[in-house]
Amino acid sequence: MFKIKKSLGQHFLKDEIVIQKIIGALKEDSFINLLEVGPGGGALTKYLVQLPGINFKAVELDDEKTAYLKKTYPVLNDHIISQSFLDIDEPFEEPFTVIGNFPYNISTQILFKVMDWKDKVPVVIGMFQKEVAQRAASREGNKVYGVLSVLIQAFYEVEYLFDVSNQSFNPPPKVQSGVIRLKRKTTPLIVKSERAFKVLVKTAFNQRRKTLRNAVKSLFTAEVLQEEIFNKRAEALSVEAFAELTFKMS
Numbered sequence: 001m002f003k004i005k006k007s008l009g010q011h012f013l014k015d016e017i018v019i020q021k022i023i024g025a026l027k028e029d030s031f032i033n034l035l036e037v038g039p040g041g042g043a044l045t046k047y048l049v050q051l052p053g054i055n056f057k058a059v060e061l062d063d064e065k066t067a068y069l070k071k072t073y074p075v076l077n078d079h080i081i082s083q084s085f086l087d088i089d090e091p092f093e094e095p096f097t098v099i100g101n102f103p104y105n106i107s108t109q110i111l112f113k114v115m116d117w118k119d120k121v122p123v124v125i126g127m128f129q130k131e132v133a134q135r136a137a138s139r140e141g142n143k144v145y146g147v148l149s150v151l152i153q154a155f156y157e158v159e160y161l162f163d164v165s166n167q168s169f170n171p172p173p174k175v176q177s178g179v180i181r182l183k184r185k186t187t188p189l190i191v192k193s194e195r196a197f198k199v200l201v202k203t204a205f206n207q208r209r210k211t212l213r214n215a216v217k218s219l220f221t222a223e224v225l226q227e228e229i230f231n232k233r234a235e236a237l238s239v240e241a242f243a244e245l246t247f248k249m250s
Contacts, residue, residue, distance in 0.1 A: 011101075011104075011169040011170070011171060011172070011173045012040050012041045012043060012101075012169060012170050013040075013043040013044070013101050013127070013168060013169055014043065014168065014169060014170050015164070015165075015167075015168035015169075018164050018168050018179075019043055019044060019047070021161075021162060021179070022044060022099070022125060022127070022179060023044070023047050023048075025125050025161055025179070025181060026097070026099055026125050029097070029122070029123045029183070031054070031095075031096070031097040031122075031123065032053070032054065032055060032094070033054075033055045033057075033091075033092040033094055033095065033096035033097065034048065034051070034054050034055065034056050034057070034096060034097050034098075034099065035057050035058070035059065035091050035092070035096050035097070035098050035099070036048055036056070036057070036058040036059070036099050036100055037058075037059055037085045037098060037099070037100030037102055037110065037126075038059070038060060038061075038085070038100050038101060038102060038103050039058045039060055039065070039069055039080075039100075040060070040062075040065055040101065041065065041068070042068075042069055042072060042073065043101070044099065044100075044101065045058060045069060045073060045076070046072075046073065048099070049073050049075050049076065055092065056079055057079045057080070057081060057091050057092070058076065058079065058080050058081070059080070059081040059083060059084075059085045059088055059091070060080055060081070060082060061082070061083060061084045061085075063082065066080050066082050084106075085106075085110060085113065086106060086109055086110070086113055090117060090120060092120070094120075095120050095121065095122055096120060096121060097121070097122065097123045097124070097125075098114060098121055098123070098124045098125075098126070099124070099125045099126065100126050100127070101126075101127040102126050102127060102128055104128070104129045104132075104173065104175070107128045107129060107132045108132060108148060110126075111132075111136060111148065111152060112151075114182070115151065115152065115155065118155045118156070118184065121184070122183065122184040123181070123182065123183055123184070124156075124180075124181070124182040125161075125179065125180075125181050125182075126179065126180060126182075127164060127177055127178070127179050128177065128178060128179075128180065129173075129175050129176075129177060129178075130163065130164075130175060130176040130177055130178040131144070131175070132148070133160060133177070133178030133179070133180045134160065134178065135148045135149055136148055136149060136152050136158050136180055136182075137149075137158040137159065137160040137180055139238075140235060140236060140237055140238045140239075140241075141235065141236060142235070143235070145235050146205050146208070146234075146235070147201055147202055147205045150201045150205075150239050150242055151197075151198065151201060152182065153239045154189045154191075154197065154239050154242075154243070155184065155185055155188075155189065156182040156183060156184055156185060157182070157183045157184075157185060158180055158181070158182055159180060159181045159182075159183070160178060160179075160180050161178075161179045161180060161181055162178070162179055163176060163177070163178055164176070164177040164178060164179060165177075189239065189240070189243050190243060191243045191246045191247075192246035192247050192249060193246070196246045196249055197242065197243060197246050199219070200216065200219060200242060200245060200246055200249065201234075201242055203215065203216050203218070203219060204216050204234035204237070204242070205234045205235075208233060208234050208235060209233070210233070211230060211231055211232065211233060212229065212230045212231075212232055212233065212234060212237075213225050213230035213231065215233075215234065216230075219249050219250065220248060220249060220250055221250045224248050224250070227248075229241070229245070
């Protein structure tokens, strides 16, 4: 078979019930192009390659797993990108859906990479460390609501689908997992600029225990800072409230 490499954060999904739930969630939206990230031992891949009329590609960093997948599923021979997901260019010219049991050691970076491609990626279905999945899906007022939550939800509706026990993997990770779905918003968020929005959100949460007035004072005039909203902390503001504030930045 193949070796499991801890250095690459490999934990292979083995629970068929969980696998079928992920595939079922994927099928709820139509797509033509599909990218699987980190196919590993092929738990999801064996079903993905059977989907009719789909242009399928997978990105896998581990050469041993790539060789195993090509041998096991010959149809993949010209459809595996042997790189880290973080280093690849857009794999399709047309829009594409992303799916994966994402490596937990780079899961937040994966979400930010997807956001770089947001105009091409309408749907993402992914397994993440539960903590990351919860952060991505949480709303304002929640203690895990933060930079990741706001920046993703600015462009995607994020739905926490279900928990996954660590016993569903080989070897079992030390953490619990969760599956989330990202669906691109049809109405774009109106912001002064994406750069201003990112700067505001990151600055606000960098000192999340302080009121906004103290946390983001470098970004606004003294007059604007007197407004009532600046008495709040970052975690109390909705995505839309952050967007509106960008137009008052100096």
